[in-house]
C-alpha cells in the first residue's frame with residue numbers, strides 16, 4: 001500500500017537512479033493496453049478519454065500498443081495545453097503514427113460513440129478539488145455508456161488515498177469497472193466497487209529502500225513563508241565540550257531553521273557564542289547540565305518547535321538525570337543524541353523523540369545491530385517499535401525506522417571521511433531543523449486541508465530523520481570532493497543548503 005505523497009517521492013528517487021518518468025510512462029501505458037486487450041476482442045472500438053497531464057500521457061502510450069483495436073484518442077483541451085513534456089512527446093508520437101485522435105474543445109461536443117471499452121485517463125493523482133469542465137461533463141458521459149470502463153491509475157475525480165470524490169461526497173467522479181494502478185496498491189482504491197490491477201512499471205526496489213531526492217519533497221521551501229514557519233530549534237548540551245552544541249546549532253540554521261537557541265552551561269557559553277554571531281545563547285549556571293536547570297530549560301523549550309538534546313553534554317550522573325527528568329515532563333518534539341540517548345528506553349514520556357545513535361550508542365540503549373543490511377534494518381525497526389520513537393542509526397548505511405516500526409529506510413550517501421568528530425552533531429542539528437518545519441504540502445493550497453481549515457502540520461519525524469541523513473551524507477560527499485579525507489564537520493555545515501535546496 002502506498003500513499004500518493006510517497007509515490008511521488010519514490011518516482012523522484014527512481015529518476016535519480018536512472019529510471020526517468022518517461023520510461024515509467026511507457027510501462028504504465030503498456031499495462032493499460034494489456035488490461036484493455038483482456039476486456040475486448042480484436043477490432044473492437046476503444047475510446048481513450050485523456051486529460052492534459054501525465055495520466056493522459058499513460059493513455060497516449062496505451063493507444064500505441066493497441067494497433068489491433070479500433071482506437072480513438074479523445075484529448076480534452078487543446079494539444080498546446082498539454083502540461084508535461086513527456087505527455088506532449090507521447091501525443092506527438094501518436095499523431096506521427098496516424099493513430100486517430102480528436103481534440104475536444106467543448107465538452108458538449110464530446111461524442112464517444114458506443115465503444116466496447118472506455119479508458120478513463122482524464123485525471124490521476126494530480127487532481128485537486130471537484131472536477132472542472134470539460135472533465136466533469138466527460139465523466140458523466142463515460143458513466144452513461146454501456147461499456148467496460150478501465151481507469152488509469154485511479155478513476156478521475158477520486159482521491160487515491162481515501163477513495164472519496166475529490167469534490168466532496170456526492171460530487172461527480174468516474175465510475176470504473178476496473179482500475180490499473182501502478183507500482184503498488186493505493187489505500188482508496190480498495191474502497192471502490194471496481195477490480196484493481198497493480199501493474200509493475202519497473203520502479204526499482206532501491207527507489208523505496210534507499211533515501212533519495214524524493215525524500216526532500218516534503219521540505220520544499222515556500223518563497224512566501226513567514227518567519228517561524230520554517231521552525232525554531234533549541235539545542236541543549238555542552239559543558240564538558242563546547243564544539244558539539246555549536247555544530248548542531250549552526251547545522252540547524254543552515255538546514256533552514258529560522259531561529260536557533262543554545263542552552264548550555266555558563267562555563268562554555270562564551271565559547272559557543274564565539275563560534276557564531278548567528279546563535280542566541282542562553283547560559284545555565286555551572287559547568288554541566290543538572291536537574292537545577294530543569295525549570296529554565298522547560299521554559300525555553302515551551303514554545304520552541306524542536307529541542308535537540310545531548311550534544312557535548314557528557315555522561316555525568318547529574319546531567320543524565322537532568323535529561324531523564326526533562327524528557328519525563330516534555331511533551332513536544334526532540335532529537336536525542338550522544339549521552340542523552342541512554343535515557344530513552346527507560347523514560348516514560350509524551351514527547352515525540354527522534355534518536356540518532358551510532359552503532360555503539362544503539363547497543364548502549366539495548367538495541368542490536370548486524371552486518372547484513374537487511375537484517376540490520378529489521379533489527380532497528382523492531383527496536384524503534386519497542387521504544388516507540390523514531391530511530392536513525394548512523395553507519396556506512398544509515399538505517400531510519402519509524403516509531404511504530406512500520407517504515408524503514410536506508411541511506412547510502414556519505415563517505416568514510418565522515419568518521420571525523422562532529423559530523424554526528426551536524427546530523428542532529430540538521431534533523432532538528434527539518435523536524436521543526438511545517439510540511440508545505442499540507443498548507444492552504446491543498447483543498448483537502450483548506451476545506452477543514454487545519455493548520456499546516458509539522459513534517460513527519462520519520463521523514464525528517466530520513467531526509468536529514470540523506471542531506472548530511474550529500475554535504476559530506478561534497479566536502480570530501482573538496483577536501484578528501486581531510487574533511488571536517490564544519491565543511492558539511494556550509495554545504496547543507498546546497499544539498500537541501502539545489503538537488
Ligand SMILES: NC(=O)C1=CN([C@@H]2O[C@H](COP(=O)(O)OP(=O)(O)OC[C@H]3O[C@@H](n4cnc5c(N)ncnc54)[C@H](O)[C@@H]3O)[C@@H](O)[C@H]2O)[C@@H](O)CC1
Pocket residue numbers: 007008010011021024025028051052053054055056057058083084122123124125126127128129130131132133135152153154182201
Ligand atoms: N510514479 C508516478 O507518479 C507515475 C505517474 N504516472 C501517471 O501520472 C499521473 C499523475 O500525473 P500528473 O501529476 O501530471 O497529474 P494528472 O494527470 O493526474 O492531472 C494533472 C492535470 O489535471 C488538471 N487538474 C487538476 N485538478 C483538476 C480538476 N479538479 N478538474 C480538472 N482538471 C484538473 C491540472 O491542471 C493538470 O493539467 C498518475 O496518476 C499516473 O497516471 C505514470 O505515468 C507513471 C509513473
Ligand SMILES: [K+]
Pocket residue numbers: 055120121122123124151152153154155156
Ligand atoms: K484516471
